[in-house]
Amino acid sequence: MIWRRMALIFLVLVGLSAVLAPKVAPYSYSEQFRDSPNAPPGGKFLLGTDDMGRDRFSRLLYATAVSVTLAPAAAALSVLLALVVCAFHGRVLSGLTTIGMSIPWMFLFIILRAELPLNTAPEVSVVLTFALMGVAGWAGPARVLSGSIREMMEAGWMLHARSAGIARWRIAAVYAWPHLRSVAAAQFRALAPAYVLAEASLGLLGLGVAEPVPSWGNLLRDLQHPDMVRENPALLAPLVLLMLCLLALEAFSVRESVQ
Amino acid sequence: MKAIACLVLFASLSGAASQQELRFALHSDPKTFDPLHVEDAASEAVRYVTAGVLVRVNRATDQVLPELAESWKIIEGGRAVAFHLRAGLKFSDGTPLTSADVARTVERALDPKENSPAGDSLRTGQAVPEVKVAGPLDITIRYAAPKPGIDRLFDGIGIGPTGNAKLPATAGPYFVAEFHPGTFLLLKRNPNYWKHDPAGHQLPYIDAIRIDIQQNRDIELTRFLRGELHLIPKIDPDSFDRVAKEKPGWGKSAGASLDSEFLWFNLAPAKSIPEWKKKWFQSTAFRHAVSQAIHREDIVALDYKGHAHPAAGPISTANKSWFNPELKPLAANPARAAKLLAGDGFQLRDGVLRDRDGHVVEFSLITNAGHRPREKAAALIQNDLKKVGIQVNIVTLDMGSLLERIRKSLDYEAALLGLNLEADPMELMNIWLSSGPEHSWWPSEKTPATPWEARIDALMMEQASSTSMAVRKKAVAEFQRIAVAEEPMIFLVNPDFLAAVSPVVKGLQLSVAPPQVLWNVEWLKLE
Numbered sequence: 001m002i003w004r005r006m007a008l009i010f011l012v013l014v015g016l017s018a019v020l021a022p023k024v025a026p027y028s029y030s031e032q033f034r035d036s037p038n039a040p041p042g043g044k045f046l047l048g049t050d051d052m053g054r055d056r057f058s059r060l061l062y063a064t065a066v067s068v069t070l071a072p073a074a075a076a077l078s079v080l081l082a083l084v085v086c087a088f089h090g091r092v093l094s095g096l097t098t099i100g101m102s103i104p105w106m107f108l109f110i111i112l113r114a115e116l117p118l119n120t121a122p123e124v125s126v127v128l129t130f131a132l133m134g135v136a137g138w139a140g141p142a143r144v145l146s147g148s149i150r151e152m153m154e155a156g157w158m159l160h161a162r163s164a165g166i167a168r169w170r171i172a173a174v175y176a177w178p179h180l181r182s183v184a185a186a187q188f189r190a191l192a193p194a195y196v197l198a199e200a201s202l203g204l205l206g207l208g209v210a211e212p213v214p215s216w217g218n219l220l221r222d223l224q225h226p227d228m229v230r231e232n233p234a235l236l237a238p239l240v241l242l243m244l245c246l247l248a249l250e251a252f253s254v255r256e257s258v259q
Numbered sequence: 260m261k262a263i264a265c266l267v268l269f270a271s272l273s274g275a276a277s278q279q280e281l282r283f284a285l286h287s288d289p290k291t292f293d294p295l296h297v298e299d300a301a302s303e304a305v306r307y308v309t310a311g312v313l314v315r316v317n318r319a320t321d322q323v324l325p326e327l328a329e330s331w332k333i334i335e336g337g338r339a340v341a342f343h344l345r346a347g348l349k350f351s352d353g354t355p356l357t358s359a360d361v362a363r364t365v366e367r368a369l370d371p372k373e374n375s376p377a378g379d380s381l382r383t384g385q386a387v388p389e390v391k392v393a394g395p396l397d398i399t400i401r402y403a404a405p406k407p408g409i410d411r412l413f414d415g416i417g418i419g420p421t422g423n424a425k426l427p428a429t430a431g432p433y434f435v436a437e438f439h440p441g442t443f444l445l446l447k448r449n450p451n452y453w454k455h456d457p458a459g460h461q462l463p464y465i466d467a468i469r470i471d472i473q474q475n476r477d478i479e480l481t482r483f484l485r486g487e488l489h490l491i492p493k494i495d496p497d498s499f500d501r502v503a504k505e506k507p508g509w510g511k512s513a514g515a516s517l518d519s520e521f522l523w524f525n526l527a528p529a530k531s532i533p534e535w536k537k538k539w540f541q542s543t544a545f546r547h548a549v550s551q552a553i554h555r556e557d558i559v560a561l562d563y564k565g566h567a568h569p570a571a572g573p574i575s576t577a578n579k580s581w582f583n584p585e586l587k588p589l590a591a592n593p594a595r596a597a598k599l600l601a602g603d604g605f606q607l608r609d610g611v612l613r614d615r616d617g618h619v620v621e622f623s624l625i626t627n628a629g630h631r632p633r634e635k636a637a638a639l640i641q642n643d644l645k646k647v648g649i650q651v652n653i654v655t656l657d658m659g660s661l662l663e664r665i666r667k668s669l670d671y672e673a674a675l676l677g678l679n680l681e682a683d684p685m686e687l688m689n690i691w692l693s694s695g696p697e698h699s700w701w702p703s704e705k706t707p708a709t710p711w712e713a714r715i716d717a718l719m720m721e722q723a724s725s726t727s728m729a730v731r732k733k734a735v736a737e738f739q740r741i742a743v744a745e746e747p748m749i750f751l752v753n754p755d756f757l758a759a760v761s762p763v764v765k766g767l768q769l770s771v772a773p774p775q776v777l778w779n780v781e782w783l784k785l786e
Contacts, residue, residue, distance in 0.1 A: 030642065032639070032642050034554075034557050034560075034561060037560075037561050051561060051562075051635065052561055052635060052638060052639060053561070110657055110660075111660075113656075114656050114657065114660035118623035118625060118652070118654050118670075118671060118672065119621065119622070119623045119652055119672070120623075120652065120654075121652060122652065122653075125652075125654075210652075210653050210654060210655060211634060211637060211638040211641070211653045211655075212638050212641065212642075212653075221631075224477075225497060226477070227497075227501050228497075
């Protein structure tokens, strides 16, 4: 219970700092102090600066806002799409999810990313990046949800409801959804951190969120240089924050499965 | 028993001491050992140290020196070159090397069925030179029209034996003795290599070269710092600084390289670009203003950690033979940039630049994903241009998509890329001739769109067809003046050539022309 509370407090704090980033951050994420590249952590720059003289602390706050807001939104989109696709029964659904899961979505993502209009504002580009992830990730939750629906269709209460002539939409909304909600919520919790990590992987490939918008993914690219990390351990801050967020989310998932 | 073990150990140690082995790494397997089909960097590295050539351009002095050819004459007003081979030449397997081998190699390179990249440099358009063997040691190659630098062309043509051996015999300092794909290559000294030092000692000095295949550059660096590798032939600025810090003196810089980083606007009649944007891009004043707003010195300091030089034009300042010394790198001057824009009808209101019709000045800049220096340069340029009210949207694309856009679909507005060039301006023909396939701002133009492009075409053809160095230099100097005056390509920096070499390697003469480290491999020693 104590862990759950701590996790909740931590997530609320992270959420608040993300929402209040423009107010809390000492500088803009794109402001370049060209006289102070790679400055060590100190009074003026809490976590130091990057190699273009941008304040790491401000960038971390904005990056948190980007990743913490958009990754759950993408997860919600995936689950929503999965629910829509689950309207198809039987072989069609099975075939669709098999196709969806067998697509090498990383390559598909790179192709789709390349086909987007070039003159997209960085902020819009970030939203599109996560939206694409959300669209690409429907197949996993669809498979799990379809299993639950199958079980439900054979349940005694469902047979009773159908034989009593209750409208299908009412069965779905009033009787089935409370059963499905917990499964959908579990899928959401599993996908949200997965999308944070996916964006980080794309960032490492240089294909995630475009400059100058920060995200946990593109901040993690600095960790590719171990000597830089040795000189400035504050570079580990996005990694530590990411791990703590994942642990906090996991604490909720564990609680849910115990229940 | 102990005595035998000691003897074996002694024998192996003494053997190891007498056998010198230079060790370095390549980032991928060489795709071919056929010197006429080399396209990738790994194959080129192996080709250079194994293939025998008729002449060699000294990378330090730029002089053409004899190799397999003992002497040569440029005849018939630069139309032909007559080579006289050394007597008694042999390939590494002991078979004799004669003018028949040279003729066969040149004919193979020129054969369209072979599709040889080496042959492209020998052709002049569709015209193919005539190859005539005049004796076992004499051969003449004749063109229909004078060919500038006719002798230099043969620095890149590796003379090979007959047959299709997997590991072919060679006439250069080394031959490939073992190849374990994905693991390593072992090159051994060519026992029949013709070259000797002044004391009569047969070259090369080093007995063998072990080239490990190592994709991961961090591991390569760690192995170098541990002493397991003798050199890293090309290193990035971050790694160079780490080497300089941990092993002072092991990092080697040749100064500004021949490479250039630049950006350009799409001037082709692409449907995807609105008419008003085309007008901006076609305006010389707009291009000058963008160029003037960019702080090249910041790109040098922040992006390349000081290991680059601001570019002054299309030819690197490092290219002593061809760079026009009248040209100077452009110092950033946002005030002048603003003045140029105002003079061209642009207006700055509330930090946003608008053209005379009220359109907000905004364009996308594409560059290749994963190339950190370019991504950083783009971010710096974005910030610089914001100060004059121009909004730049950076888009990083995988290389395939990027090339598709800049070469075929022409669906882009501006691009940031780099060029790896060799010293001779013949290299620039594909880029600067308006009909050239790599003519950045409008590939394969049917006719020059502007008078200055027509003038560049004329100058390029003049330097490519004259055998007089003075005429060529004059044409190239004027071309550079026009390129800077019109700025269809905005040159940013010339990155330094950086390498890491252990002090046990002696005889190194770092050059800016490739292969910068190993160009005199036969003279290197390990101490």
